[in-house]
Amino acid sequence: MKKYTYTEEKDTRSGFGEGLLELGKTNPNVVALCADLTGSLKMDAFAKEFPSRFIQVGIAEANMIGIAAGMTIGGKIPFAGSFANFVTGRVYDQIRQVVAYSNKNVKICASHAGITLGEDGATHQILEDIGLMKMLPNMTVINTCDFNQTKAATIAIASHKGPVYLRFGRPKVPNFTPKDQKFEIGKAIILNEGKDVTIFATGHLVWKAVEAGLILEQKGIDAEIINIHTIKPLDVSAVIQSAKKTKCVVTAEEHMRNGGLGDSIAQLLSMNFPVPVEMLAVDDKFGESGKPEELMVKYGLDTTNIVEAAQKVIARKQS
Amino acid sequence: MTTQELNDICVQVRRDILRMTYEAQSGHPGGSLGCVEFFTALYFKILNHDPKKFSMDGVNEDLFFLSNGHISPVWYSVLARAGYFGIKELSTFRKLGSQLQGHPTNDKKLNGIRIASGSLGQGLSASIGAALTKKLNNDKSIVYCLTGDGELQEGQIWEAAMFAAAKKVDNIIVTVDYNKKQIDGPTDDVCSLGNVKEKWKAFGWNVIEVENGNNIECVISALTEAKLQTNKGIPVVILLKTIMGKGVDFMENNHKWHGTPPNKEQFEKAIAQLKETVGDY
Numbered sequence: 001m002k003k004y005t006y007t008e009e010k011d012t013r014s015g016f017g018e019g020l021l022e023l024g025k026t027n028p029n030v031v032a033l034c035a036d037l038t039g040s041l042k043m044d045a046f047a048k049e050f051p052s053r054f055i056q057v058g059i060a061e062a063n064m065i066g067i068a069a070g071m072t073i074g075g076k077i078p079f080a081g082s083f084a085n086f087v088t089g090r091v092y093d094q095i096r097q098v099v100a101y102s103n104k105n106v107k108i109c110a111s112h113a114g115i116t117l118g119e120d121g122a123t124h125q126i127l128e129d130i131g132l133m134k135m136l137p138n139m140t141v142i143n144t145c146d147f148n149q150t151k152a153a154t155i156a157i158a159s160h161k162g163p164v165y166l167r168f169g170r171p172k173v174p175n176f177t178p179k180d181q182k183f184e185i186g187k188a189i190i191l192n193e194g195k196d197v198t199i200f201a202t203g204h205l206v207w208k209a210v211e212a213g214l215i216l217e218q219k220g221i222d223a224e225i226i227n228i229h230t231i232k233p234l235d236v237s238a239v240i241q242s243a244k245k246t247k248c249v250v251t252a253e254e255h256m257r258n259g260g261l262g263d264s265i266a267q268l269l270s271m272n273f274p275v276p277v278e279m280l281a282v283d284d285k286f287g288e289s290g291k292p293e294e295l296m297v298k299y300g301l302d303t304t305n306i307v308e309a310a311q312k313v314i315a316r317k318q319s
Numbered sequence: 320m321t322t323q324e325l326n327d328i329c330v331q332v333r334r335d336i337l338r339m340t341y342e343a344q345s346g347h348p349g350g351s352l353g354c355v356e357f358f359t360a361l362y363f364k365i366l367n368h369d370p371k372k373f374s375m376d377g378v379n380e381d382l383f384f385l386s387n388g389h390i391s392p393v394w395y396s397v398l399a400r401a402g403y404f405g406i407k408e409l410s411t412f413r414k415l416g417s418q419l420q421g422h423p424t425n426d427k428k429l430n431g432i433r434i435a436s437g438s439l440g441q442g443l444s445a446s447i448g449a450a451l452t453k454k455l456n457n458d459k460s461i462v463y464c465l466t467g468d469g470e471l472q473e474g475q476i477w478e479a480a481m482f483a484a485a486k487k488v489d490n491i492i493v494t495v496d497y498n499k500k501q502i503d504g505p506t507d508d509v510c511s512l513g514n515v516k517e518k519w520k521a522f523g524w525n526v527i528e529v530e531n532g533n534n535i536e537c538v539i540s541a542l543t544e545a546k547l548q549t550n551k552g553i554p555v556v557i558l559l560k561t562i563m564g565k566g567v568d569f570m571e572n573n574h575k576w577h578g579t580p581p582n583k584e585q586f587e588k589a590i591a592q593l594k595e596t597v598g599d600y
Contacts, residue, residue: 031455055451058485060478063444067482070384070448073433074376074456078448093438094475098445102425102435 001217002192004210006176010147012168012204013111017042018147019154020079020109024050027158033068033080035061040170041081041111061086062094065106069098072105077158083117084110084167085126092132099163100136107157107164108133113143114254115282115299116171116204116292125287131259133165134232140185141232143167143253143261145206147175149229152183160185167203169254171292174207188235190242194224197310197317198242198249202228202261205252205280205301212306223310231261239265240273248317249277250309254301257281276316278309320363325535327596328363328400329355333566334593335396335409335600340580343413346421349576350467351393353498353533353561357465358397360538365546367460370402373430381460382449384434386442387467387496388422389578394431395419399600403431406600440473442466443493447483450491461549462491469501472510477522483554484523492545493524494557497532500574515558525553532559567592 023030024046033055038044047054055071057064061082068078080087087110088095099106115125134141142157142164144150150168157164191206192213201209206227213223224242228235243249249269251262262279269275282299296302332355340346362368366381385394392412399406404418411417418429422437433449436442446464453460470476483491495515503509512518519526525548529541541557548555563577564570567589581589 052455055486057482058478060475060482062441062475063447063478063482066441066444066475066479067448067451069434070445070450071452073382073445073449074378074452074458076452076455094441094444097435097438098441104434 001213004176004191006174008175009172010175011170011172012144012147012150013042013170015144015147015150016109016111016154016166016168017045019151021045021049023155023158024053027077029075029077030158031055031071031076031078033057033064033078035059035064035082035086037082040083041109043081061091065091065094066098068106069102069104077105077107079107079109081109081111083124084113084129085124088129088132089126096136100138103138103162105161105163107166110165110167112170113167114169114204115287115295116169116254118170118292118295119289121289122286127256127282127287128259129167130231130255130261131263134259134264138163139232140164140230142185142230143203144229145203145227146173146177148179148181149177149183152181153229156183156185169204171204173204176207186230186233186235188238189227189229190224191227192223192225194222195246196222197314198224198226198246199252199306199310200226200228200239200249200261200265201252202231204254208303209252209306211303212310215303215307216310221310221314228261231264234264234268236268239268243269243273243275247275248313249275250280250306250313251277252280252301252306255281257283276313278313280305280309322536325359325363329359329535330593331596331598332359332393332396332400334590334595336392337567337581337586337589337593338599339392339396339409339412341586342410344580345413346392346580347389347578348392348580349500349563349570349574350387350390350496350498352567352570353563353565354390354393354465354496355565356533356535356538357494357559358393360535360542361463362397362401364539365542366463373403375425375433377433378456379458379460381463382433383463384442384446384449385423385436385465387439387465387470388436391419391421391423394423398431404429409600439467439470440475443476443479446491447479447488450488453490461546464491464493466493466495468495468497468499468512468515469506469509471495471512471515480519480522480524487552488554489550489552492542492549492555492557494559496561497558498561498563500563500577502574502577504574519556523553525555527555527557529557529559532561533565
């Protein structure tokens with residue numbers, strides 16, 4: 001198992017904030033919009049540095065999406081940020097009509113995604129956003145795993161012409177991917193090559209997959225671990241190649257099973273190279289208040305759950 | 320262009336609307352007929368634009384956004400008559416493979432259209448966004464937007480109205496098609512809009528009222544006045560009183576023509592009231 005280390009835990013939203021600030025300095029067309037959550041989204045540095053390019057919309061997310069779409073006409077690249085819940089489900093029809101269908105160069109930036117939002121509870125913990133966004137034609141869907149990767153992705157999506165959904169979160173998680181990495185949309189990252197099982201993880205589950213890989217190694221299982229930061233477009237060849245090698249798959253994500261990464265991978269494999277798949281995801285229920293780590297354990301999204309799923313899917317392959 | 324020439328175009332546009340909706344056997348003739356003078360005035364007299372060189376970004380040009388996308392027939396007709404695309408295209412309205420979708424979209428690359436509309440309440444926000452970009456680009460052109468009056472029941476309109484006043488978006492002119500009708504009936508019966516003028520004023524807008532929105536001279540003078548009111552720190556809205564179904568006696572002031580095309584007998588009766596002027600498509 002390849003070794004990964006980190007010196008500190010950082011929140012992915014801060015990676016977004018740093019990436020946005022850097023874009024402010026390097027790309028004059030980048031503008032940012034926020035619906036009264038500037039501090040939570042870590043957009044305050046951009047707002048302070050570039051006040052004329054920062055639009056405080058107030059608590060009116062539908063209006064924010066419309067304004068962002070309109071701002072692309074004339075060449076601006078709007079980054080519209082709010083909590084994942086308020087910038088997807090709340091404004092689905094707006095995104096559908098004026099961003100996705102109109103194919104506007106809007107970057108929808110979603111923080112506090114999933115149950116790791118924690119104590120605020122289910123009203124704020126969206127677990128359906130990846131599904132909602134990936135169903136929209138023209139939409140690219142990205143869910144980054146740590147600070148460095150989120151910063152790199154934020155910078156990269158400014159150069160991609162078209163609608164993007166960038167999902168990140170609130171908790172501090174190990175910052176283990178390389179500083180100043182180049183982020184390639186749609187290109188899966190193989191974190192460990194293995195032969196017994198493939199673990200496809202996204203977002204906060206990527207580090208847990210790395211941890212699970214170490215435990216599996218002690219049990220004599222050689223796991224291939226792949227970071228799927230781009231859920232749409234999915235890296236089709238990377239997924240199929242790995243499934244051909246290991247012949248069984250675990251998916252792991254902080255999202256509803258319906259509509260998530262696992263859904264996309266199962267669809268792809270069932271049509272091209274069917275193998276047993278186990279999916280770690282939230283199973284058709286809402287979240288609740290609690291500390292992020294407690295919630296991840298309660299909802300079955302912890303390292304041990306990945307280990308168990310890997311053992312189970314290997315047994316299915318062998319039977 | 321003289322008033323007579325503009326009125327001739329209006330008659331032809333009304334013929335286009337009737338023919339398009341009749342041939343498609345679907346579409347929204349009522350509001351389309353009511354807004355003919357507005358569109359004709361805007362595209363032939365008011366807008367600073369170049370129909371032959373349409374570009375998405377519209378740099379240093381005035382922009383127009385239709386928020387109530389269902390009145391696409393009048394927009395398509397006027398765009399074609401103004402030279403954005405060939406008038407023959409009007410015969411494809413709502414048919415498979417057409418650029419003239421039921422509701423307007425840039426997805427089919429039709430010149431003149433910059434964003435999709437149809438799901439109501441969204442065009443004003445997009446217009447404000449385009450106006451903000453013009454300001455950032457130091458582009459002195461004006462952004463125009465038309466909304467329906469029934470559409471004012473959508474909450475997003477008021478989010479946008481509040482924003483535009485708060486942020487001094489003063490390079491935008493919104494027009495409300497104030498015909499007091501919507502698909503289910505009179506707006507007063509469906510969900511009264513209350514005092515529309517006072518609402519816009521309370522939201523911080525400069526309100527211009529037009530009693531006869533089907534008189535092209537009145538429409539031109541209101542739009543001209545609205546232009547003079549731009550760049551004063553306050554957004555401008557025109558409440559344009561129009562008559563749904565205007566130009567066809569049995570369609571006028573009847574909400575039943577909001578979203579219903581004429582049948583053969585109705586079409587023949589209607590088209591006979593509007594003689595061809597500048598040429599059918």
